[in-house]
Amino acid sequence: xxxxxxxxxxxxxxxxxxxxxxxxxxxxxxxxxxxxxxxxxxxxxxxxxxxxxxxxxxxxxxxxxxxxxxxxxxxxxxxxxxxxxxxxxxxxxxxxxxxxxxxxxxxxxxxxxxxx
Amino acid sequence: xxxxxxxxxxxxxxxxxxxxxxxxxxxxxxxxxxxxxxxxxxxxxxxxxxxxxxxxxxxxxxxxxxxxxxxxxxxxxxxxxxxxxxxxxxxxxxxxxxxxxxxxxxxxxxxx
Numbered sequence: 001x002x003x004x005x006x007x008x009x010x011x012x013x014x015x016x017x018x019x020x021x022x023x024x025x026x027x028x029x030x031x032x033x034x035x036x037x038x039x040x041x042x043x044x045x046x047x048x049x050x051x052x053x054x055x056x057x058x059x060x061x062x063x064x065x066x067x068x069x070x071x072x073x074x075x076x077x078x079x080x081x082x083x084x085x086x087x088x089x090x091x092x093x094x095x096x097x098x099x100x101x102x103x104x105x106x107x108x109x110x111x112x113x114x115x116x
Numbered sequence: 117x118x119x120x121x122x123x124x125x126x127x128x129x130x131x132x133x134x135x136x137x138x139x140x141x142x143x144x145x146x147x148x149x150x151x152x153x154x155x156x157x158x159x160x161x162x163x164x165x166x167x168x169x170x171x172x173x174x175x176x177x178x179x180x181x182x183x184x185x186x187x188x189x190x191x192x193x194x195x196x197x198x199x200x201x202x203x204x205x206x207x208x209x210x211x212x213x214x215x216x217x218x219x220x221x222x223x224x225x226x227x228x
Contacts, residue, residue, distance in 0.1 A: 004158075033216075041220065041221075042119075042204055042218040042219060042220050042221050043159065043204075043218055044218075045215065045216070048215070056215055091158050091159070093158070104149060104161050104164050105149075105161070105206075105216065106161060107151075107158030107159045107160070108158050109156075109157055109158050110156075110157070110158045112156075
């Protein structure tokens with residue numbers, strides 16, 4: 001079974017530029033998560049989708065971050081404009097979770113973003 | 117947001133030693149998950165626990181769901197150098213079943 005795929009693996013941009021990350025979850029997984037992980041900390045949930053609907057985006061900085069999962073499969077996370085403090089690893093995860101309850105989440109390798 | 121209390125924050129041990137780490141919460145959880153994260157990689161699920169008192173093993177790893185439903189521990193027996201990494205606990209609060217709550221991680225270093 002293929003795992004969660006993310007791209008790119010690394011990205012370096014200047015502040016005020018925009019950037020987009022892509023995630024393809026495990027086939028059949030209804031729930032998709034985007035996490036931000038700052039060095040030395042645990043993952044922080046940015047947004048959670050159940051199919052193509054948003055379940056939780058309470059910690060997403062909506063003035064600059066946006067995410068979509070139009071067909072209920074793959075997803076993109078965008079930052080526009082980026083700030084220095086956005087430098088982090090952005091992790092995508094998915095879980096089977098057909099009933100609106102969390103089950104085990106499986107993670108991709110992440111995208112390491114450096115904003116200079 | 118809510119976080120789990122995970123301890124110890126870091127450990128430096130000799131190869132062959134056993135390791136124990138734990139997570140506690142002020143509220144009741146109905147799922148506990150233990151992940152390992154290596155540098156440059158995403159977290160990898162090690163063990164999932166769903167019932168109070170449940171004891172589950174995965175090779176040299178053993179985890180238990182505390183009977184109070186407010187804690188969990190992870191043991192690693194006979195540590196080896198490849199056990200190095202950061203171990204995270206995560207759980208589902210019984211009152212908010214849809215959101216994983218994370219610990220801050222235990223960083224493990226193993227001296228060969």
